[in-house]
Amino acid sequence: MIVCDDHVLYLCPKGVWGGNWKVTLENQCALRGTSVVLKCEYDYPFGNIVTVVRWFKVQQVSGNRKLLPLSDLPSPPDFTYIGNYRGDCKLNVNNVQPADEGEYAFGFTATFGGFISQRYAYLSVKxxxxxxxxxxxxxxxxxxxxxxxxxxxxxxxxxxxxxxxxxxxxxxxxxxxxxxxxxxxxxxxxxxxxxSVALKVHYAPKKVNLTMSPSEDIIKGGTVAFTCSSDANPPVTQSGYSLYRDGEFVSSGQNHNISDIQPSHSGRYHCRAWNSISWRGSSLINSSEITLDVQYRPMNISVSVDPQPVVEGNSVNLTCSSTANPAADNYTWYKRTETPISSSMVQVGSGQVLSLPSMGASHTGFYVCRVRSSLGGNNSTEVMLDMKETLHGSHTLPVLAGIGIAFFMMLVIVLLLFCLLKKKQPASPDTKQTDFSGIGSSSEDPYDTVYANVQMFPSSPLPVATASQRDSHCDAPKSHEEVTYSTVTIKTRNLRPPSHTNNSGASHDSRSKMSKTDISVIYATVTKSS
Structure with missing residues (x-):
């Protein structure tokens, strides 16, 4: 005797009326959510009529198997008996769930007895x-x-x-x-x-992007924020980002802020992302470059003066230079005016270059250049414009020096000629007459020629000689730094008589006449050493 449930007892005698009681079951496997049919066949002795059919699920209670009718399950599944009362006992299970997995048994009651399967069908839910x-x-x-x-x-x-x-x-x-x-x-x-099952694909950083805020009109002293991003798997960590300016490392991290932006921060920036995954042989992926252009009003203003030194009468240019972004578009020149009680700046011109065509005393003083751009303006430091030497004196001095040297040379020549004539002049008319008679038979020209070569050495200036100094020079020139040396060559030609006669008186008269009219000619050549 087998206890089938708490209410019904099935007596399972064997061999009643000579027949066989049996149930044949098959294990089944079903997918969750599908329907499955538990195959089942049964048999009984001849002369019986089946009156009750029932499926059971085997439960484990305190280590013992207990058959629980499907209708008594806590959550009865969708079971449908699709067998009959003549040997087919199939059971259809709809929408199979994991809770349906287990052992199942079939039993039936007939006119002269009943039977419950001794072996069970196992339903696997996958x-x-x-x-x-x-x-x-x-x-x-x-x-x-x-x-x-x-x-x-x-x-x-x-x-x-x-x-x-x-x-x-x-x-x-x-x-x-x-x-x-x-x-x-x-x-x-x-x-x-x-x-569903996820497929994860790891890849090196892609779409590496660097953003800058603000992206334009960045003014000196403001704040700029850089942010680097990328598409990567696994995602790039904070330490995987690096920021570079003009190829030089700036900082690491996804974000970089500059609180007091300066022109020195200008440049081309890019960021680099890394997550240990290589792509085409490289694991460091760069973003495209963005340009940081810091704008600032004119600064580092300077004024240059050309030419130097400043000379009276010459033209002078004052040039104003500065650095600015955007470029300076306005230059204004001011000159400080001084009064006994006040000082003020007066505008004297505009443009980057202030030109003074002819430098004069009224132009001297302190000048300031004011440079402006769309962002504002700044002034240069005051520049003193002064004349070092007048143009008139610088030109007339060489001229006067040349005239003085020429005059002094002429004076020296005259003194030399005067000294030579004084030394060669006879003491009395009789002596001069005797001298000329001594050369009366000469065949040369009756005119004496004197050549004087005078060289002047400009190493030291020559003083102007006084009357007393002229006499001393004529008598005996001394060795002195101001002495000018000259070489005088005197060539004397013989007097040619007009004719040869026997009349001695005529000859004598002729010589006498010639001596009275004789004139000495002196040639002087003066050479200035350059």
């Missing part, structure tokens, strides 16, 4: 599973997708990714291949879908 191998792959790696039911019978299934049909079950992973995959299978007459 999940349709999507398998992604590997579930995490580096870009370019191989991925294999499969659908598994866990049941012996094959399952016809197709793969989907985020609702899109997947044509290849084996492929090389791309970034866009990342997502959730699942299988949809046909199990009997029922369609079942597996749980």
């Amino acid at each position: 999940e349709l599973t999507t398998v992604v191998q590997p579930s995490t792959v580096t870009e370019g790696g191989t991925v294999r997708l499969t659908c598994s039911s866990g049941c012996p019978q094959p399952v016809e299934a197709v793969l989907f990714k985020d609702g899109q049909l997947v044509l290849l079950s084996v492929f090389r992973a791309r970034i866009e291949d990342a997502g959730r995959y699942y299988c949809v299978g046909l199990f009997g007459q029922k369609t079942v879908r597996s749980a």
